[in-house]
């Protein structure tokens with residue numbers, strides 16, 4: 001999964017002007033401490049560039065960080081603790097909810113009661 005996420009991120013970064021050396025540095029250093037400058041950088045990019053792409057990148061960074069911080073929990077649904085289907089993770093590596101809970105979450109959101117508290121607060 002980590003390889004897959006890094007590949008996705010590399011693909012996204014290739015589409016822009018983000019320096020390659022920055023990306024490599026981030027991979028080998030400790031993600032916790034490097035997260036803040038990375039988030040800042042992502043936000044700077046957001047003001048200039050394709051916002052969707054930036055958000056996709058941020059989600060990937062977030063997933064990578066969760067993988068490092070809490071490898072046991074990665075791939076488990078945040079709502080029900082059931083493992084997220086592997087094929088779903090391959091399609092959506094940044095998924096934090098299983099397909100069932102995601103549907104519920106979207107149903108709630110469409111009623112104006114968003115529960116995306118864990119991913120969208122920064």
Ligand SMILES: [Zn+2]
Pocket residue numbers: 077078079080081082097098099100101102
């Ligand atoms: Zn679930």
